[in-house]
Amino acid sequence: MTADVADQVVLFSGHMIDAPGRPIERFPARLAPRVAQAIGDELDAIRVGRTDIGLCGAACGSDLLFAVAALERHMTLRIHLPFDERAFIELSVAIGGERWVELYRHVTQSAACIVADDVLGPLPPGADPFTRNNLLMLSEARRIGARAFTFVCVWDGQPGDGPGGTAHLAGAVRAAHGQVRIIDIRALANEPGA
Incomplete structure (x- = not known):
């Protein structure tokens, strides 16, 4: 990966x-x-714009909504996939429906896509691909020379359904002393009309 500023x-x-x-x-x-x-x-x-870099996954839901918002604000966007694109779309995008697959195709046309296997080699036996992808994104975020590093997440504050989710990455960012900004999905769900 490049040494960016x-x-x-x-x-x-x-x-x-x-x-x-x-x-x-x-x-x-x-x-x-x-x-x-x-x-x-x-x-x-946080006043993002053209001089800023966004790093995210591309699953249906929050990831792709962030990707759209980042591109609308002219950020440089890097999407990280835990494994090959075909399997990722089947497992993490298509389950949300065709709208999300179309959105995935749209954002990946304007972003760099980084596949963890291409950077780190084959997944070691017993390792979780989502955990490894989280740590790869965090490593890249810390390696980029930037005035500020912020982790933004859409999270209910609870442990994830499996390894390598939002809870894992929030913990890893906190351990690295990064700034964490939480969008509480429970609060959004409790707003009038939700």
């Missing part, structure tokens, strides 16, 4: 759209417009 680097993680049949709602599709607005508001609050 940016005014600020924004690392992002957030919940996926709830898969069909999820027993307890976390990010129902009806909240997507509110989450998109909240992400945009966070980016505006």
Whole structure:
């Protein structure tokens, strides 16, 4: 990866759209417009623009909403995938429906895509690809020479459904003494009309 310089680097993680049949709602599709607005508001609050770099995944839901908001604000966007694109789309994008696949295609046309296997080699036996991808993004964020490093996340404050989720990356950023800005999806869900 390149040794870049940016005014600020924004690392992002957030919940996926709830898969069909999820027993307890976390990010129902009806909240997507509110989450998109909240992400945009966070980016505006930290005054991102052309001299800034955004790093994120590309799962349906928060990741892709961040990617759109970053591109709308003319940030340089780098999307990190834990494994090959075809498998990633099937596992982490298409479950949200065709709209999310189209959005994935749209944002990846304007962003650099980094596949963890291409940077780090094959996944070691027993390792989790999502955890490894989180740590790769954090490593890149810290390596970029920037005035500020901020982690923005859409999170319910709870442990994830599996390894390598938003909770993991929030903990890793805190351990590295990074600034964490949480968009509380529970608060968005409790707003009138949600």
